[in-house]
Amino acid sequence: MAGKLSHDQNFKNLIVDYPSEALEFFAPEEAPRPGDEVRIVPVREEQLQAKLSGRYRRLDVPLLAEWTDGRREAVLFAVEEESDPLRFSPLRLIHYCTDLAELFGTRRVVPVVVFLRPGAVRGPLTIGTERRDYLSFDYLVCALGDMPARDWLNSNNLVARVNLPNMRLPAGGRLEAYASAVRGLLDLEQDPNRLEKYIDFIDIYADLSDNERRSYREQHPEESGMIVGLNQRAREEGRQEGRVEGERAVLVRMLRRRFGALPPVVDRRLGGASVTDLENWADNVLDAGTLDEVFHPR
Template sequence: MLDYPRQAIEFAAASEAARLGEDVRILPLREEQLKERLGERFRELDVPLLLEWPDGLRQALLFVFEEETEPGRFSIHRLIHYCVDIAELYQTERVVPVVIFLHPGQFRESLSLGSDTRVYLHFSYLAWPLFGLKARDYFDSHNLVARLNLPNMHYAPEEKVEVYAQAVRGLRTLEPDRERQIKYLDFVDIYANLDENERQRYQQDYAEEIETMSAFADRFIEQGMQQGMQQGMQQGEATILMMLLEEKFGSESIAAHRERIETAEPEKLLQWSRRILTAETPETIFH
């Protein structure tokens, strides 16, 4: 939202984007100011964008983006509070709330307050359920935000590698900046979450494309080396910890905590090893 605000609006709020024009200036609002003024109603998943026109003839327009991973946790009442607060803060009544849902589930799209005779308040927002969009419909999209979000859309399990490839291809062709390419390759990796077999299929099926993007190929190698080094560090620290445990508390102390030791991160293992020096029982080490 912050790096590609116009494309985010065009992707998630197409009906509003069509009337913006090329001369509009889009400004992300300062997070520090919002936290100070709005308190707990501001979350890091809220991304307000302020739109201004250079001619000054149109009022500023606020886009309020909210990302909700689990629809069941979404509160339309909280969103109303937030929209009213931010409208008052920036002294505008031109507010467009947009909620992006990643996972399937039920969510309320409108709320009306009133009596038997009259509705006094009606609130709705633009719901953008990414999980319901067909990834294949966006394979050729020139909107980078859409291409980056292909792994968040709907596709058959056997299409996963192709979806990943199309997201990476979009990143390579639509984003010329190498630092942003590396930054958002991480984004695609996290949401695609390829297993080892799928990653090997990607490297086999798209070998020619990988050759043309050496930075990405280098990153795959580097990632594998880092994983190997991390695994080696974990095993080494785990071995040292178990030796120290056996030396001080006997072999029974290892059996009671072996599973926890074998799955812990190297930093945690090092912390436990240091505690052995002063621990009176094995349990105090892992507390």
């Protein structure tokens, strides 16, 4: 499976893949309620870069929640993951939130900070003098490292379950948290690609020792077998993708030598082709009088 990514990218993937569950877990005070007809979409980085230009600050991913039933006005959630509390800057977050408010023409912005380690920095931040405060800024805090894992072992929220290894664990509790995280993922997610991705996520943050992994396999043979199956599927897909890429590269070289530069439509066609298609087209190259005849032989 994939190697370790940055914490920022791990959590960005999680929020984009599960926006409703992320808000429910990270920002329960402001998240949509069960039964709300709401659309939650990530704000694309390209849009932020284009609109904010030099003021663009890449934190994590803002989410726009729009209530289609009209119960509430739209809300922007500015979610930032912080792995090291000492690096967190509420001043930077203020700038980011005001930029978002200006960009979208709204004051309905909810700052959310997810602290991965213990020692969360809580608000509010006030700016002013001894006479009075001129600016007060507060934000929601999800302090993963301070949350007791036992409170979430049976949660139906997938984002909470995969984050069990990041929560406060009792001595010797890491294996139980890992097992509950894996079981929750397997129960709540059916897509094999996401299962593979978030087994990786759990593995990264659980960081089990060899002895703990051995104990897990002995105590949870069914789940262990499913994980092995996901690993085998990932390896097979990797081999298949490597074969496709190899066949495609050979065919591109053959086509360029025979017909010169390739038009974009051919590049797109090759990009979506199977190994069988690529092999058949390669067989046609020598006899084809035109590029079109490679794909449509007479």
